[in-house]
Amino acid sequence: MPITKTKFITELNKDLEWEFAAAIQYIQHAAVITGPEYDTIAKELIVHSNEEMAHAVMVATAITDLGGIPTIDVEKRNVSTKSKTMLEQDLAGENLAIKRYKERIAQARELSEYGISRILEDILMQEEEHRRDLMNSLGQ
Numbered sequence: 001m002p003i004t005k006t007k008f009i010t011e012l013n014k015d016l017e018w019e020f021a022a023a024i025q026y027i028q029h030a031a032v033i034t035g036p037e038y039d040t041i042a043k044e045l046i047v048h049s050n051e052e053m054a055h056a057v058m059v060a061t062a063i064t065d066l067g068g069i070p071t072i073d074v075e076k077r078n079v080s081t082k083s084k085t086m087l088e089q090d091l092a093g094e095n096l097a098i099k100r101y102k103e104r105i106a107q108a109r110e111l112s113e114y115g116i117s118r119i120l121e122d123i124l125m126q127e128e129e130h131r132r133d134l135m136n137s138l139g140q
Contacts, residue, residue: 003110005067008066008104008107008113017073019055021076021077023050025079026046027046029079038087040137041133041137048133078092084138087134087137091134094127
């Protein structure tokens with residue numbers, strides 16, 4: 001079924017909800033993660049959080065450019081008392097983001113929204129970098 005502009009905006013708003021959630025989750029995880037083996041990634045989680053908020057701004061702008069209204073809703077956040085579990089939760093979030101942005105890029109191209117496609121590609125590249133950082137910290 002071909003994508004419509006309305007459905008595309010709806011999906012971008014869901015992506016925006018996930019970006020907000022990721023930023024919040026990264027901040028919380030960075031604050032509570034413990035163990036000397038996690039010192040480096042704890043600092044990197046703050047960088048990831050800032051990048052997720054930048055993604056949120058880019059997605060919100062794209063939604064507005066398409067005539068939509070950016071959401072203020074936030075998707076589910078994951079918390080844990082175990083440091084390794086926190087990173088696994090973050091990795092799952094990045095895998096979801098990568099999957100969703102690949103879909104969104106294809107949809108943007110289908111709608112001939114090449115500028116938005118390019119913005120989404122930039123976001124995708126950072127999400128893939130976040131995944132690599134987390135996988136390295138988890139020894140994967």
